[in-house]
Amino acid sequence: MAEVFVAKFAEFPDGERKIVQHGAHDIGVFHWEGQFYAYANVCLHQGGPACEGLIMHQVEDVIGPDKTLVGQKFSDTQVNFVCPWHGYEYDMKTGECVPDRRLRLKKYNVVRRGDDVFVSI
Amino acid sequence: MDLPLSSDRTWRVDEFDSGKALAHAAKQAKQRNYDQFPIIDVDSHHYELESFNEILEYMPDPVLKQLAKMANSGNSKGVGVMPGGVGYQDMGGRAIRYPLRRIEKTEPGVHRDVSLTRRWMDVMGIDIAVLFPSPMLQLGLHPQVEAEVSLATAYNRWLSERVLAEESRIRSMIYLPFNDPDASYRMVKEFAGKKGVCGFMITSVRFRPVHHNSYMKVYSAIEETGLPLAFHAGYNWGEQSMGMMNKFIAVHALGFVWYNMVHMTNWVLNAMPERFPKLKVIWIESGLAWLPFMIQRLDNEYMMRSSECPGLKKLPGEYITDMFYTSQPMEIPRDMSLLESTFKCIKAESQLLYSSDYPHWDFDLPSTIYDLPFLKEKAKRDILGGNAVKLFNLDIGAGKRTKVA
Ligand code: FES
Numbered sequence: 168m169a170e171v172f173v174a175k176f177a178e179f180p181d182g183e184r185k186i187v188q189h190g191a192h193d194i195g196v197f198h199w200e201g202q203f204y205a206y207a208n209v210c211l212h213q214g215g216p217a218c219e220g221l222i223m224h225q226v227e228d229v230i231g232p233d234k235t236l237v238g239q240k241f242s243d244t245q246v247n248f249v250c251p252w253h254g255y256e257y258d259m260k261t262g263e264c265v266p267d268r269r270l271r272l273k274k275y276n277v278v279r280r281g282d283d284v285f286v287s288i
Numbered sequence: 289m290d291l292p293l294s295s296d297r298t299w300r301v302d303e304f305d306s307g308k309a310l311a312h313a314a315k316q317a318k319q320r321n322y323d324q325f326p327i328i329d330v331d332s333h334h335y336e337l338e339s340f341n342e343i344l345e346y347m348p349d350p351v352l353k354q355l356a357k358m359a360n361s362g363n364s365k366g367v368g369v370m371p372g373g374v375g376y377q378d379m380g381g382r383a384i385r386y387p388l389r390r391i392e393k394t395e396p397g398v399h400r401d402v403s404l405t406r407r408w409m410d411v412m413g414i415d416i417a418v419l420f421p422s423p424m425l426q427l428g429l430h431p432q433v434e435a436e437v438s439l440a441t442a443y444n445r446w447l448s449e450r451v452l453a454e455e456s457r458i459r460s461m462i463y464l465p466f467n468d469p470d471a472s473y474r475m476v477k478e479f480a481g482k483k484g485v486c487g488f489m490i491t492s493v494r495f496r497p498v499h500h501n502s503y504m505k506v507y508s509a510i511e512e513t514g515l516p517l518a519f520h521a522g523y524n525w526g527e528q529s530m531g532m533m534n535k536f537i538a539v540h541a542l543g544f545v546w547y548n549m550v551h552m553t554n555w556v557l558n559a560m561p562e563r564f565p566k567l568k569v570i571w572i573e574s575g576l577a578w579l580p581f582m583i584q585r586l587d588n589e590y591m592m593r594s595s596e597c598p599g600l601k602k603l604p605g606e607y608i609t610d611m612f613y614t615s616q617p618m619e620i621p622r623d624m625s626l627l628e629s630t631f632k633c634i635k636a637e638s639q640l641l642y643s644s645d646y647p648h649w650d651f652d653l654p655s656t657i658y659d660l661p662f663l664k665e666k667a668k669r670d671i672l673g674g675n676a677v678k679l680f681n682l683d684i685g686a687g688k689r690t691k692v693a
Contacts, residue, residue: 182297213653214312220384224294241294251309251384253650 170278170285173205179284184218184248192288194275195219199246199259203277205286206262211270215252222248223256225265289391291381304388306404306647310411316655322413326673326684327654329409329417331520331572331614331643334401334451335389336421336443337366342450346442352435369435372426374525376536383649402455408646409457412653415673415684418459418486419451420572422648425522428494433467440465444479452484459680461487461518466494469502473509480513486680487515487570492547493522499558507564516568516612516679521548544617548574552582552608557590559599561607568679570612573645577619577626580633583608609635612679614643615671616652628662637667641676 171189173196179185184197186208195208195218210217224241231237247256247265256265262272276287290298307314317323336343340360347353359368378386394403401419409417424443430436440463447460462479464472479485488510490498510517523543524530530539548571555561555569583605590597590604600607613634621627634640645651657663657671677684 209312213655214316216309216312219309221291221293221299221382223380223382246294249382251382254379254382256382 173284205275205277207273210250212255215250217250220249220251304392307407314411317413325669326415328673328676329414329644330641332417333422343446346445349438352438371429425491428491437465437471459484459486461489466490472506476509489518492519493524498551499554511564511567518570521573545574545578556604556607557597572614575617576630616643616645617650640671642672
C-alpha cells in the first residue's frame with residue numbers, strides 16, 4: 168500500500184477539501200471538524216466529481232409531538248458533501264449515498280505524519 | 289463570489305470553467321471512443337435571458353419593446369415581462385454551475401452562448417447540439433398572446449442571426465408562439481430553410497388543444513418542410529393541481545410529463561398521425577417511463593371506446609411507437625429489466641434520440657446510453673447519433689457519416 172502526499176497540515180484548514188490525483192486514483196480528501204475523510208472522487212450516478220461540490224448539513228424535517236410538520240432545519244450533526252453535477256449527497260463520515268445507503272463511495276485511509284497529511288492507496 | 293451554505297457558512301469561489309467542471313465527462317468520452325461515431329444531442333439549453341437586451345432589440349412591436357427594455361433595464365432578467373416564477377432548479381446551489389455561470393469567462397470575439405455551448409459539447413464529445421431556450425419554455429403561459437408572439441419573434445430572429453449563423457454545430461427547432469396559430473404559421477414560413485433550423489418546437493406548458501382546427505395549417509406547413517415538430521416539456525407550479533404540491537421535486541417530476549401526456553393523448557386520439565402522415569413528431573424531456581403507461585392505458589380504453597376515435601386505423605400505442613423521443617431524463621430503475629422493457633416497448637433502437645439537457649440540473653451524459661448493458665454497440669450508436677442523423681438529415685462530415693449507415 169502506497170501513501171500519497173495530500174498537503175501540509177498547516178495548509179489544510181478545517182472545512183477545506185483537497186483533490187488528489189495519482190495514477191488512476193482520483194480522491195477527495197476532506198478536513199471536517201478535526202477529522203480527515205477520503206473518498207473516490209467519482210460519483211456513483213454518472214461519474215461526476217463527487218467530492219468537488221458543496222458541503223451541506225443534512226436537511227431535516229421537524230415533526231411535532233402531534234405529528235404535524237413544524238418546519239425544516241439543517242442537522243447539527245450530519246454533514247454531506249454533494250456531487251456538483253446532479254446533487255447526489257454523500258455522508259461525510261461514511262461515504263454512503265444519503266438517499267440510498269446501500270450505495271457508498273470507496274473510502275481511503277488518511278494518515279498524518281508530522282506536518283504532512285497522506286492518503287493510503 | 290461567496291456561495292451561501294448551511295449553518296450560515298459561505299464558500300468563496302473565484303472562477304468557474306464548465307469545461308473543467310466536466311473533466312470526468314471528457315475522460316468518459318475518451319474511454320468510450322466517442323470520436324469514432326456521431327453523437328447528436330437533441331435537447332440542450334442556453335440561458336437566453338443573459339442576452340435579453342440583445343434579444344429585445346429584435347422585438348417587432350415598438351410599444352412592447354419599450355416596456356420590455358424598461359423592465360429589463362436594471363438587469364432584472366425579464367422580471368415583469370416573462371412569465372414563470374418560483375422554482376428551485378439549482379437545488380440551493382447544489383448544482384453548482386447554476387450560481388457559478390455568472391463568473392464564467394468566455395473567449396473574446398465569440399458570442400457568449402456560442403462559446404459556452406461549444407465548451408460543453410467538446411468536453412462531452414457531442415458533434416451537433418440542438419439548442420433550446422430555458423425560461424422561455426414557460427412563455428406559453430404569458431397572459432398576453434401578442435407578447436408571446438413578439439418575444440418569440442425576437443428570440444427566433446436573434447437566435448438565427450447571432451447564434452445559428454455563427455456555429456454550424458449548433459442547431460435549433462424554432463419556437464412557435466402556439467397561442468396564436470396564425471403567428472405560428474408565419475414563423476414556419478419565415479424560418480424554414482434558414483441556417484441551423486432543424487425543426488419547429490411547441491413548448492408544452494400551455495392550455496391550447498393541439499387538435500384545434502386552427503392549427504391544421506401550421507402542421508401542414510411543417511409537414512411540407514420535411515422537418516420535425518417537437519413538443520418540449522416543462523413545469524408550471526402556478527397551475528391549480530400543481531399548487532397542491534409543496535416541493536419542487538414533485539412539481540418537476542409530474543409537470544414535465546403531464547403536459548406532454550395531455551398533448552399526446554389529444555394528438556393520437558384525434559388521429560393527427562393519420563391526417564399528417566409525413567409529419568415527424570418528437571416528444572422532448574419527459575423521460576421514458578410515461579410511454580409504457582400511455583400505450584397501455586390508451587390501447588385498453590380504445591378497444592372499448594373506438595367509436596370516439598373513428599380516425600384511427602390502428603391502436604393508439606402503434607402511433608405512439610411511430611413517433612420519436614429524446615432520452616433525458618432517462619429514469620434508471622433499481623430493476624434494470626424495467627428499462628429494458630421500456631426500450632423494447634417504444635422501439636428505442638430506431639425511435640430514441642439521445643439528449644443531454646445540459647446545463648440543466650438533471651442532465652444526462654452520453655454514457656447513460658452507452659453504458660446500458662442490454663444494448664448492442666449498433667443500437668448504442670444509433671440512439672446516440674444515428675437516429676438523429678437520419679431524422680434531421682444531418683450533414684456530419686464523411687468520416688462519421690459512414691458509421692451511421
Ligand atoms: S454524477 Fe454525481 S450526482 Fe450525477
